[in-house]
Amino acid sequence: MKWHVLRPLWVAIGIVGSILIARVFLVPDDFGIHGRNFTYGFHRLSNIQEWKDFQVKYQGREYCVECHDEKVQMLNQSPHEPVECENCHGPAVNHPDEIEMLPIDRTREHCLRCHAQLNYPHSARDQAPGINNRMHSRRRDCVECHVPHDPREYKE
Amino acid sequence: MTCSRRDFLKEAVGGTLVSSLPLSAFVFLTTEEAEAAIAEAKVRWAFLVDTTTCTGCGLCVKACKTENEIPYEAPVTRTWVERYVVTKDGQTHIDSPLGGRDGFIDDKIRDEEIDPDNIDKAFFVPKLCNQCDNPACVQVCPVGATYQTHDGVVLIDREWCIGCGYCIMACPYGVRFFHPTAKVADKCNFCYHRISKGMQPACVECCSFGARRLANLEDPDDPVTKIIRTERVAVLKDEYGTKPHVFYIGLDEAVR
Numbered sequence: 307m308k309w310h311v312l313r314p315l316w317v318a319i320g321i322v323g324s325i326l327i328a329r330v331f332l333v334p335d336d337f338g339i340h341g342r343n344f345t346y347g348f349h350r351l352s353n354i355q356e357w358k359d360f361q362v363k364y365q366g367r368e369y370c371v372e373c374h375d376e377k378v379q380m381l382n383q384s385p386h387e388p389v390e391c392e393n394c395h396g397p398a399v400n401h402p403d404e405i406e407m408l409p410i411d412r413t414r415e416h417c418l419r420c421h422a423q424l425n426y427p428h429s430a431r432d433q434a435p436g437i438n439n440r441m442h443s444r445r446r447d448c449v450e451c452h453v454p455h456d457p458r459e460y461k462e
Numbered sequence: 463m464t465c466s467r468r469d470f471l472k473e474a475v476g477g478t479l480v481s482s483l484p485l486s487a488f489v490f491l492t493t494e495e496a497e498a499a500i501a502e503a504k505v506r507w508a509f510l511v512d513t514t515t516c517t518g519c520g521l522c523v524k525a526c527k528t529e530n531e532i533p534y535e536a537p538v539t540r541t542w543v544e545r546y547v548v549t550k551d552g553q554t555h556i557d558s559p560l561g562g563r564d565g566f567i568d569d570k571i572r573d574e575e576i577d578p579d580n581i582d583k584a585f586f587v588p589k590l591c592n593q594c595d596n597p598a599c600v601q602v603c604p605v606g607a608t609y610q611t612h613d614g615v616v617l618i619d620r621e622w623c624i625g626c627g628y629c630i631m632a633c634p635y636g637v638r639f640f641h642p643t644a645k646v647a648d649k650c651n652f653c654y655h656r657i658s659k660g661m662q663p664a665c666v667e668c669c670s671f672g673a674r675r676l677a678n679l680e681d682p683d684d685p686v687t688k689i690i691r692t693e694r695v696a697v698l699k700d701e702y703g704t705k706p707h708v709f710y711i712g713l714d715e716a717v718r
Contacts, residue, residue, distance in 0.1 A: 346600050349609035353619040361657035363529045364664045378607050388670040393521050397528055419519035419565030419671075426547070426584035430671060431517045431566075439567060 363397035366390070370398065377455060384456035394454065417448040505613040506679040507652050507707070510686050510695070511588050514712040516673040518543055520565035520585035522665035527563065529653060529664035538639040539563065539589040540650040541665055546573060546716050548582045554716045562586075587717050588674060590665070591616065591637045591650035592698065592706030599629035599638060599649075608647070613708060615654055620646045634702045652676065679707075 334350055341347020347440065371378040381387060383439045392398060396408045423436030443451070453459040526541045527534055543562030549556040555571045566586070569576065597616050600608050607622035608629055623646035630638040630647055641648035651662035657676065661667070666674045677686035689695070695709040698717070710717075 337606070341612065347599065348606040349617075350606075350619050350622055353617065353622070354561070356610055356620075357617055357651065357654045358658045359581055360530075362656055362659070362661065364525060364667055366661070366667055388672075390670065391670050393525075393668055393670070397525075415564065415567060418567040419521065420517055422565075422567040424566065424569050424584070425578035425582065426603040429517075429584050429586070430673075431584075431586070450514045 352409065361399070363399045364390075364392050365398040367394075373402075380455045386454065386457055410450050412447060414447050417452075417454075421448075497569055504680045507593060507614050507657060508677045508679045508687075508690065509593070509652065509677045509708040510677055510690055510711070511590075511708060512671075512675075512711040513585055513587050513714075513717075515671040516543065516586040516588055517671055517672070518545055518562065518566040520562040521668045521670070521705035522588060522674060523561050523563045525664040525668035526650070526653075526679045529656075532648070533642050534563075537561075538642065538648075540637075540648065541588065544587045544589060544717075545571065545584070546587060546714065547576060547584040548714075548716055549576065549580050550582050550676045551580070577682065583714070584715065585712075587710075588665075588712075589592075589635070589637070590708060591652070592704065592705065592708045593652065596703060598632040598634065598702070598704055602628040602632040604628065611654075615651055615657075616649075616652060616653055618647055618649065620644055623647055634699050634704060635706070 334352070336351035337349070338351075339347050340349060340351050367378060367390060374391075378391070381389070381391070388389060394411050396410065398408065399405055401408055418437075418439060420431075420434045421436050422439050424431050426432055448454075449461075451461055473485050487571065497527075505656065520543055523539055525540055525640075526532070527539055530540055532539060537560060539561035541561075542557060542558050543566075544558045545562070545566050549555065553572065555576060557571045569578070593615050595614070597608075597610060600610055600616060603609075604626065605622055605624055607619045607624070608616060609619070625646050627647065630640065633649075638647050638649045640646075653661075653665075656663055662676055663674075666676050675686045677690055678684050679687055681687060681691070682691075690709050693711065695711055696710060696713040697706045698713075699706070
């Protein structure tokens with residue numbers, strides 16, 4: 307082959323070769339087809355473990371009962387039994403080790419999530435006891451009178 | 463060196479056989495590895511939403527955003543709750559302010575007052591990723607950053623995602639969004655970090671009305687799987703052929 311043809315050919319081979327070499331270093335070892343086929347399973351395998359290691363924040367009632375047995379018992383015997391502790395108290399994360407006090411949501415708006423009457427016939431919202439937000443103790447927080455751990459009781 | 467015809471044929475056949483054996487045939491699994499592989503194959507996560515018991519409190523949305531570190535004030539969310547109000551004139555009023563994060567405490571819909579006597583029916587529909595069997599979002603990813611795991615959940619590799627947004631356009635359910643701080647595509651993964659530890663997803667845990675439940679379709683004794691198999695359930699946008707795995711009880715034709 308003539309010299310003027312060979313020169314650009316070497317350049318092209320050099321570029322392709324350097325890309326292939328760079329690829330060996332840049333693409334992780336565990337990148338490949340791991341799922342059922344190329345279309346749905348072409349990925350980095352270690353990413354599954356990375357997602358599994360994501361931090362858990364909501365710990366659940368079983369975690370709260372370890373220390374706050376009394377409050378959980380009170381809640382369990384009240385109509386608010388289905389409401390999770392962390393819905394109002396915020397996620398426990400690693401309480402009490404790092405987060406000493408949980409931020410409690412005592413606002414009127416928080417109670418209204420379930421207890422604002424919307425007049426929706428045949429909807430589940432109609433079955434929860436509801437108030438007319440514009441009429442009922444307009445500017446006060448619900449917890450000033452009602453006991454959230456047992457809504458059948460009232461504060462003095 | 464001499465070589466008879468018989469020897470040549472013997473060696474040729476033997477050599478062909480050896481070279482046709484793939485290297486993977488020599489990988490031996492330990493007992494634990496084999497057991498783990500079998501156990502992993504026996505999981506297919508699915509979800510059951512009961513629209514008849516959802517009250518639209520939005521605590522699932524709040525829990526999801528906190529659990530999965532989605533910026534709380536940003537108008538993006540992995541799960542959301544839609545309100546449908548069908549009036550007597552045949553109109554359907556739909557809204558989902560901030561994805562229903564703060565619940566539905568006002569009867570106004572998009573600043574429109576609706577006369578309660580004029581309402582035929584009203585209900586709430588929670589939505590989340592359908593973890594499809596044929597996920598369109600995975601097919602379009604140009605870099606292999608999103609994929610389906612062996613238990614059916616579609617995950618996104620945050621290190622590998624280039625943020626091109628093809629998957630956000632491809633999802634027929636509008637589940638994917640661009641994460642404002644991680645700068646990658648994001649979506650619900652059934653709280654993969656929780657379900658792989660035997661916990662419930664955050665939205666399921668925080669639902670006071672049993673409207674959201676997780677199922678393992680490969681386990682016939684799973685109570686939620688029994689409901690999906692024996693009761694009348696529907697999926698969203700079946701016509702797209704994506705084979706969604708979030709099943710709905712009491713799905714109305716007004717839901718889209």
